Amino acid sequence: MRIFLAGATGAIGRRLVPLLLKAGHDVVGTTRSTSKADLLRAAGVEPVVLDVFDAAGLARAVSAARPDIVVHQLTDLPRGLDPSQMAEGTRRNARIRNEGTQNLVSAVLASASRRLITQSIAWMYAPGPEPHREDDPLDIHAQGTRAITVAGVVALERLTVSSSPIEGTIIRYGHLYGPHTGTDLAGEAPSLHVDAAASAALLAIEKPCRGIYNIAEPNGYLSIEKARHELGFDPDFRMSFE
Numbered sequence: 001m002r003i004f005l006a007g008a009t010g011a012i013g014r015r016l017v018p019l020l021l022k023a024g025h026d027v028v029g030t031t032r033s034t035s036k037a038d039l040l041r042a043a044g045v046e047p048v049v050l051d052v053f054d055a056a057g058l059a060r061a062v063s064a065a066r067p068d069i070v071v072h073q074l075t076d077l078p079r080g081l082d083p084s085q086m087a088e089g090t091r092r093n094a095r096i097r098n099e100g101t102q103n104l105v106s107a108v109l110a111s112a113s114r115r116l117i118t119q120s121i122a123w124m125y126a127p128g129p130e131p132h133r134e135d136d137p138l139d140i141h142a143q144g145t146r147a148i149t150v151a152g153v154v155a156l157e158r159l160t161v162s163s164s165p166i167e168g169t170i171i172r173y174g175h176l177y178g179p180h181t182g183t184d185l186a187g188e189a190p191s192l193h194v195d196a197a198a199s200a201a202l203l204a205i206e207k208p209c210r211g212i213y214n215i216a217e218p219n220g221y222l223s224i225e226k227a228r229h230e231l232g233f234d235p236d237f238r239m240s241f242e
Contacts, residue, residue: 003205004065004113005029006052006104007073008045009036011180012119012173015198015239016073017045023202028065052100055107062107069205070108072118072160074100079182090145094152101156105163115167117204118160122172122190122214122222124153132222134172134212161211169204173197174216190216196237203231 003020007013008029020027021044029045030052031037037047048061052074062070076092101118108116124146125132126139142150160168174190177183181194192215200215213227217235227233 001068001205002026002066003028004062004067004070005045005073006071007075007119008040008047009033010073010075011176011194012197012201013073014180015178015194016071016201017043018239019198019202020205021045023206025205028061028067030061052096052103055103058103059107059110062104062113063111066111067113069115069117070104070113071201071205072101072104072116072156073201074104075119087145090148094148097152097156101159105159105166108166109163114165115169116160116163117169117171117201118156119201120153120157120170120172120212121149122174122192122216123188124150125222130221131219132214134214134226157212167210169209170212171197171200171204172212172214173200174219186217189219189221190214191219192216192235193238195239196233196235198239199237200227200231200233203233207231 003025005013005027008017009031027045028048029040030048030050032051034049037049040047050057050061052058074096076096077089124138126137138154139150157170160170174192175188176192176194177186178194209230214222214224215227216224
């Protein structure tokens, strides 16, 4: 298939690109950096340099790419999740989830593509019985910084699954670790190696799935049984090639 990968040089995007190419897919990948565009081209990706907040430019890029599926892996967090920069990073990331996702959905609606897969996060559930399943409520009454994050997640997920005729799939990732994430060790649950995160995106691309999936390593906080059963998700997946 032909894949439009928004966020091809992010932590997950970098690991997803070689999986997509190895599986035989054509990849059009976005980046905001000309230098990173050269790296994408060298890897076998058709690069597009753009800003997701440029709605008109994004719409032109998606329509020109003529993708079968659009994959949203965009984030805007500080390198290494630097604690001194996380407050501002949280606000920027929420803007991407809200305004950026709206622009991407609008671009998909204006194109011939009808499938959208988006990156969300798996630790925004409201307090309640655990393990959380995908239909448990999100923590919409959160306070402080968490409230900013929840609002962004709610906007992203609503746009993904409620923008007919788009067929939307949401991947709720755990806390990432591994290459390009800022840490090599699993931390707070729910945790997830970035290679397993990328593999889940590939599974969602290649299976006719819709809806929401928890993607993490086994833990008491949430259930990953839906992803195991419907996607064939393996939390122990690691790339054996680069």
